Amino acid sequence: MAQIRLAASAAVLAAVTMSVVPSPLKSQASAQDRVLSIGGSVTEIVYALKQEHRLIARDTTSSFPAEVMDLPDVGYMRALSPEGVLSVGPNLIISEDGAGPQETIDALEAVSIPFITVPDGYSAEGVIEKIRVVGRALDVDAAAAVLADEIANGFEQAAENLKKVDDPKRVLFILSTQGGRILASGTETAAHGIIEMAGGINAITSFTGYKPLTDEAVALAAPDVILMMDRMGDHQTDTDELFAMPALVPTPAAREKAIVRMNGLYLLGFGPRTAQAALDLNTALYGQ
The missing domain is CATH 3.40.50.1980 (Nitrogenase molybdenum iron protein domain)
Incomplete structure (x- = not known):
């Protein structure tokens, strides 16, 4: 034993x-x-x-x-x-x-x-x-x-629809902004997987997992869109406060106020609903 x-x-x-x-x-x-x-x-x-x-x-x-x-x-x-x-x-x-x-x-x-x-x-x-x-x-x-x-x-049907993406957007997945630091997704994560599946490009590929980013790293990543989980109450980051963060101010995402929020389990669960989640994220990124 x-x-x-x-x-x-x-x-x-x-x-x-x-x-x-x-x-x-x-x-x-x-x-x-x-x-x-x-x-x-x-x-x-x-x-x-x-x-x-x-x-x-x-x-x-x-x-x-x-x-x-x-x-x-x-x-x-x-x-x-x-x-x-x-x-x-x-x-x-x-x-x-x-x-x-x-x-x-x-x-x-x-x-x-x-x-x-x-x-x-x-x-x-x-x-x-x-x-x-x-x-x-x-x-x-x-x-x-x-x-x-x-x-x-x-998944096959979703992949057919995703072939229509000609100009993929750079997407930064932010897990949290606690303490004024951006905790973001690198590679080998559910966030990286769903971004690619939806026809986007993960803006951060220099590390694996989730890590805090410096302001310079965020600016260099130059995300077109911010992707976050749709949280409730105190766990939610206000959009205006988010884009007022010095790290994000110089990014294309901040200039366009481009943010997508989705239910965390739906977005990152990689279960039976994931193909539809990828299509929904694709629509959110690129429109119908």
């Missing part, structure tokens, strides 16, 4: 585990009937496969479709606690890559709960692979094959 490294006491974990971990004598079919889905795209795929009746809980990033919000929430996928996960009594966990912390994953593996990791891929092929992995985990391979074909056709 793997060593469990937890901030919580071993006694608390043991008590929760004793109350919720099922008997190993239960069948695999039975074990698949109490599914915890972690990650918005994974949850969307479960619904698209019409297997939502098997879900008993979800994580905070799982917000679509609307009815999933009625399920218990075990917390943010990168900050899960073993007690929170075990309290809902899952017999199968299907998770996007990147769930954690590792101590929690170790704890779940130690109590022998099947934990299926779905690889991330910021492309049409990546979405198709997600569908196949989730279908295999739920033992509905045939339904997953049908859904994969439908989604693949959607």
Whole structure:
């Protein structure tokens, strides 16, 4: 049994585990009937496969479709606690890559709960692979094959429409402006993938992942459009305040007040709705 490294006491974990971990004598079919889905795209795929009746809980990033919000929430996928996960009594966990912390994953593996990791891929092929992995985990391979074909056709149709882009725009995806610093997307991110899929050019390609930019780096990137998640309340950056930031003032995007905001899961989830999200972003960038 793997060593469990937890901030919580071993006694608390043991008590929760004793109350919720099922008997190993239960069948695999039975074990698949109490599914915890972690990650918005994974949850969307479960619904698209019409297997939502098997879900008993979800994580905070799982917000679509609307009815999933009625399920218990075990917390943010990168900050899960073993007690929170075990309290809902899952017999199968299907998770996007990147769930954690590792101590929690170790704890779940130690109590022998099947934990299926779905690889991330910021492309049409990546979405198709997600569908196949989730279908295999739920033992509905045939339904997953049908859904994969439908989604693949959607991506092909989207690609045909995107061929019409003659003068691609430079797009800067800004994750946040906390503390007056622009945290932006480089390559190998969902933002980079959706920008390219929509017929745009990522304005930042000098690094991978998300990093803060200097004012000079933003000016040199010369974005035509700013892309951001559509946030609520205090998390939203006011458009006028955004374009008044010294880093953005000299950019074409600021001169034109060109900004696109989209729902974060829809834009960056890389799930069943991604082909349509790419088309919507394309329309937002270039018009009808």
